[in-house]
Amino acid sequence: MLSPASYIEICSRNDPNIENCIINSIEKVRPKLLTGIMLCPCPAGIMLCPCPAGIPELDVPPIEPLLLKEVVVSRGANAATFRAVGSNVKVYGPAQFQITGLKVDLKNMVFYINLKLPELYFDGDYDVNARILILPLRGKGPIKANATDCSADVVLRGQVYKKKGEDYLRFQSIEIDLKIGKFHVHLDNLFGGDKVLGEATNAALNENRSEFIETLRPIAERTVGEVILEIANKITNNFSLKELFRDS
Known part of the structure; x- marks a missing residue:
């Protein structure tokens, strides 16, 4: 029998400081979202070794690093202006998020969250055939990027439904306004490995990073x-x- 207290703080819906309780609950979950060196089953037995964390019994995967198997970015009619595909992209830093604001409307099951992401690092592969401003981008190879001073305003909307005679909460939609502070990207092997043209294009990309x-x-x-x-x-x-929000 799973107990929510093993994973999160149990908050009272009548608590005038319920926002603080929910933030503490999220902080309790945070370590379980990491991967790394920890005590876990290895071929030689229980010992310190690399292993995935997450919360397997709840089917919650780790997010540090966050693995994106495929990311497709396209813009323009029939993706003629910009089309890029990222594959096996690892994102380091998402679990270091900071909650800078939280407002809860339990009556309507709406959660307003302000997040800060101090630093994100991306490492993966790309395949691009695109144009940004007047810059042609063609190539396929490794990509590395980092973003700092990012923030996000999040609105999470849920709905109560019945399961086995009990009320459960399902989040149905999310709205995010993401602001990216400083950003730097480097694409290896642009234009078939032409180093001069590739470095010039990378420099121009970063000089015009807003686009x-x-x-x-x-x-x-x-x-x-x-x-x-x-x-x-x-x-x-x-x-x-x-179980998540007690009445008392």
Whole structure:
């Protein structure tokens, strides 16, 4: 029998400081979203070794690093202006999020969250055939990028439904306004490995990063939203509403 107290803080719906309780609950979950060196079953037995964390019994995957198997970015008619595909992209830093604001409307099951993401690092592969401003982009190879001073305003909307005679919470939609501070990207092997042209293009990309950021922002918002919805719903799917928010 799963107990919510093993994973989160149990908050009272009548608590005047319920926002603080929910933040403490999220902080309790945070370490379980990491991967790394920890005590876990290895071929030689229980010992310190690399192993996935997450919350397997709730089917919640780790998000540090966050693995994106495929990310498709397209813009323009028939994707003629910009089309890029990222594959096996690892994102380091999402679990270091900071909650800078939280407002809860339990009556309507709406959660308003302000997040800060101090630093994100991306490492993966890309395949691009696109144009940004007057820059042609053609190539296929490794990509590395980092973003700092990012923030997000999130609106998470849920609905109560019945399961086994009990009330449960399901989050149905999420709205995210993502702001990216500083950003730097480097694409290896542009133009078939032409180093001079590749370095010049990378330099121009970073000098005109605002256009690049605006191109990537919708997919970044959608990806962050999908991750938050997945984790939130896998937790709430396992516990009734009265287990998550007691009446007293």
